[in-house]
Amino acid sequence: MYRTYCGCLCRCFVGERPDEIKLVVSRNIIKNVKSVVVPYTKGRKGLKTALCAGICFLYGGSYSDIAHTIVNILAINSGMICDGAKASCAAKIASAVEAGLLGMQMNKHDSQFYNGDGIVVKGVENNIKAVCELARNGMRETDNEIIDMMTKKNK
Incomplete structure (x- = not known):
């Protein structure tokens, strides 16, 4: 999600669609999504297909639209856990895409989560930091x- 957000920010700062963007991302994230096939995409893998902010961006969303979409998806799906089961990763990605679409539609209809709604804090960057901290700790x-x-299951 953060990678897509960075790409969207880059476009906003450059003022036009860039020909190429070089991003430095977590190797752990790449490892986890490299081989995951996203459901209903005819075999497309996780790194190909766009998530919440990217979808909003492709629909012509402004920086504000993208920021609100990200806050909405973080409020909706931030409690999802990674359990290491590659079979369920694709379903979790599909759920995140659905939450992204819901978050984008909420924003289009002037509905959003606000500071104090559960884990939501003020500002998109602060929300990303808060969810990263929640995941890390x-x-x-x-x-x-x-x-x-x-390991108990396998014994």
Whole structure:
């Protein structure tokens, strides 16, 4: 999501659609989505297909539209966990795309989540930072529990 957001910001700052964008991204994210086939896309893989901000961008969304779409999707899907099950990753990606479309439609109809609505804070950058912090710190114990569940299941 953050990669797409960065690409959208780049276009806003450049003032036109760039021919090429070089982004530095987490190797962990690339590893996790490299082989995941997105449902109903005739075999397209995770890194090809666009998510929430990219979809809004492709529909001609402004910076404000994209920012509100991102806040909306973070409010809707931020509780999703990564359990290491590649079979369910594609379904989670599909859910995120659906949440992105919902978030974009909410914004088009002047409906959005505001500071104080659950984990939502003021400003798109602050929301991204908050969810990253939640994932980084909050998932430590969750990851341990998931690993325990996976290893007990295989015994």
